[in-house]
Amino acid sequence: MRPIFYALPSDDQLHHLAEPQPKVQHLYTRSPSARKQKRVNEIVAAYDRHNAAIDRLRKKHGIDEANQRSDDLNVACCRLVEEIDASTPVTFEGFRAKAKVLVNWLSLNGPGDNEDGPSSAGALVRQLAAG
Numbered sequence: 001m002r003p004i005f006y007a008l009p010s011d012d013q014l015h016h017l018a019e020p021q022p023k024v025q026h027l028y029t030r031s032p033s034a035r036k037q038k039r040v041n042e043i044v045a046a047y048d049r050h051n052a053a054i055d056r057l058r059k060k061h062g063i064d065e066a067n068q069r070s071d072d073l074n075v076a077c078c079r080l081v082e083e084i085d086a087s088t089p090v091t092f093e094g095f096r097a098k099a100k101v102l103v104n105w106l107s108l109n110g111p112g113d114n115e116d117g118p119s120s121a122g123a124l125v126r127q128l129a130a131g
């Protein structure tokens with residue numbers, strides 16, 4: 001099947017053949033260009049060197065281990081906050097402690113219900129109002 005070259009400006013087409021003029025034929029050749037392939041190879045090699053350097057730095061500075069440790073600590077923190085959120089304080093100091101945790105959590109994670117944190121700061125106010 002022959003490609004259609006109607007997207008070319010009319011002065012670059014041979015109207016009776018619907019193919020490009022010889023002056024632009026090189027743009028549509030299927031033969032590989034050694035010069036272009038060499039440049040692509042250089043770019044790919046530079047990209048590979050860049051990624052290898054990043055991998056070495058990540059390993060040298062323990063980035064992946066630090067990220068894993070951070071994730072583990074975040075999971076543990078979420079569990080503690082959920083426990084605190086689920087608790088019902090019975091003393092004024094208990095309410096203050098719960099309020100501090102929830103306020104700090106919300107300041108770091110934003111307001112609203114989410115699966116990783118307290119159901120709402122409003123629940124604390126309702127508990128306080130209830131008695």
